[in-house]
Amino acid sequence: MSEERRLEVLRAIVEDYVSTREPVGSRVLTERHRLGVSPATIRNDMAALEDEGYIAQPHTSAGRIPTDKGYRLFVDRLAQAKPLSSPQRRAIERFLSEAVDLDDVIARAGRLIAQLTGQVAVVQYPSLRRSGLRHLELVPVGGRRLLVVIITDTGRVEQRTIDVTALPDEATLAEVRARINVAASGRRLAQLPGAFAEASASLTGADRDLVQAVAAIVAETLAQESEERLVLAGAANLARAGMRFEHALRPVLEALEEQVVLLGLLTEMAAESGVSVRIGHETQLAGLVDASVVTTGYGADGDTIALVGSIGPTRMDYPATIATVRAVARYLSRVLGP
Amino acid sequence: MSEERRLEVLRAIVEDYVSTREPVGSRVLTERHRLGVSPATIRNDMAALEDEGYIAQPHTSAGRIPTDKGYRLFVDRLAQAKPLSSPQRRAIERFLSEAVDLDDVIARAGRLIAQLTGQVAVVQYPSLRRSGLRHLELVPVGGRRLLVVIITDTGRVEQRTIDVTALPDEATLAEVRARINVAASGRRLAQLPGAFAEASASLTGADRDLVQAVAAIVAETLAQESEERLVLAGAANLARAGMRFEHALRPVLEALEEQVVLLGLLTEMAAESGVSVRIGHETQLAGLVDASVVTTGYGADGDTIALVGSIGPTRMDYPATIATVRAVARYLSRVLGP
């Protein structure tokens, strides 16, 4: 009983199950794949694969389906790249390059992935912490409030208001604004509070308080979990026939709405390089036990500033999903780049 | 056969059907409501209501359920206000006032409505056109590009870049910025292009071109359909038991993802004053034939700058949904107000 053939059988089971959505038996396996052996032999291999936990039987008299462990092995060792066609690539590039602003880029990336994979797309906004500062603006509003507008080099705009004891005059404001922008120039947002502390050292009185207030609000903004925003697209795909979710949609939809938890998962996945895949229980989220998540980072010059990905049933077409996610991430990086 | 009693029967059918989710028959109607007549009499009333199109029978031997027309009559003439409890009101107020910025306010409003109605919430961002301008900022970025940041008095921030032939120096920029902000002060965004035209009349050369470029980009931003953004919350509620959607979720989810179409519906509804209700086919959206939409406007001092609402099955608790939507809109207006 050769080890090789057993892996071949596993691959065949995964591919057949993914395309037919039906448990696959030993007979159809020999019919659809050139394995060169009889069903009885396959049965022996299957029994071994089942012992090792790679496949399972939904019912006693049904065929086999891959387990999470089986998909894992498939993804790690058996999956073959399934590159996108060049018209597809061009379509991705064109559609992304038509975007008018960051919101639009993100939304378009989501729609692309949702449509190409037929699953749910998830796109993370560029991390504020890891973005560079393009400009910081101070705008007086109303009586004693100052609007702080932070513009990153990825095009993200965040705004917060701070209360001041007295509204500085225009000259002071210009001075402080200039100082802040000089101090911040070329830095990552995460480094700003420190940079501002230095800048404020050479100041006195109200100016100093103002710079410190700005430093505080920036630090607070970065600390907020909501600084990481994400966008989903294609939720309707979950309800498509053959999604395997039809009758247990609720937990999945709920998991997707728990953006904080979902962000936690993405953050974990961001630690891995390249395309990262979490299969079923590996997501550690109860709502996603029957789902898999495929993500990869994007950002100018290989710098990961956020993730894009696709979420679908564990029974998804991994090679195609991986290829799509990777391609969209690549073009996304290009569009956002300089 | 009194007209009054017939309406009373319709009300009873709507209320029972909404709470039990089962077609209601003549017997249970007499048991649960003090109608003072026998089931046989009710049957006559029911037959009349069915002739008039207010109720229908799903199967020959089943009870009656209201039709869209029946719900319409109920909403227009029979529904009694169902005010929220004061702890509920306080919870809404507190939760909204904890928001840190506009995105957060909108997101919180959505979560509130989703949770209180158990349905899907839809919240529209304040319309750019109808918002006032708080500040317009010009920031040089890179070689020959200028970032135009528009900040509205509702806290919305939009940004676009424009290409310029030559980057103006800081003094020119300050001059132009000052002129623009003076010209724009106190105006609605929709009026800006006109105001800028006036302002540019007294200018010459590069300054004039710059102001006109800004006017153009503002006009373009306002013209874009994406200027109307909206946020959904509580999609997972659609999959809840008894939603009547369980097995036909797809069209509903799809309709909700078609934000452009959804915005069209909201825009129509915005024309009506007070709380606006669209029942079933009245939405004119194929995906929402089994759904109803309840919306109302919000905005400082009775000025509608956008809508909030709830989307659920036609078989929803209209009085409760209307009360919730109205309450959230009221507090939302207050939080966004001066």
Place this chain on the structure above:
DNA sequence: GATTGGCACTCACAGGAGCAGAGTGCCGAT
């Protein structure tokens, strides 16, 4: 030792029959 054909066994599932229950429409009486 690996492979194979044969065979008995297990189950899920579809189809059909039968039954109970809910609800209606109609009719004649009040």
Place this chain on the structure above:
DNA sequence: ATCGGCACTCTGCTCCTGTGAGTGCCAATC
């Protein structure tokens, strides 16, 4: 106008059975 009674309809449930797919095991073969 209202009501009680009654025959009739139809859905939904349960029970039953037959069928087919698929397995595991065993003895024979390469």
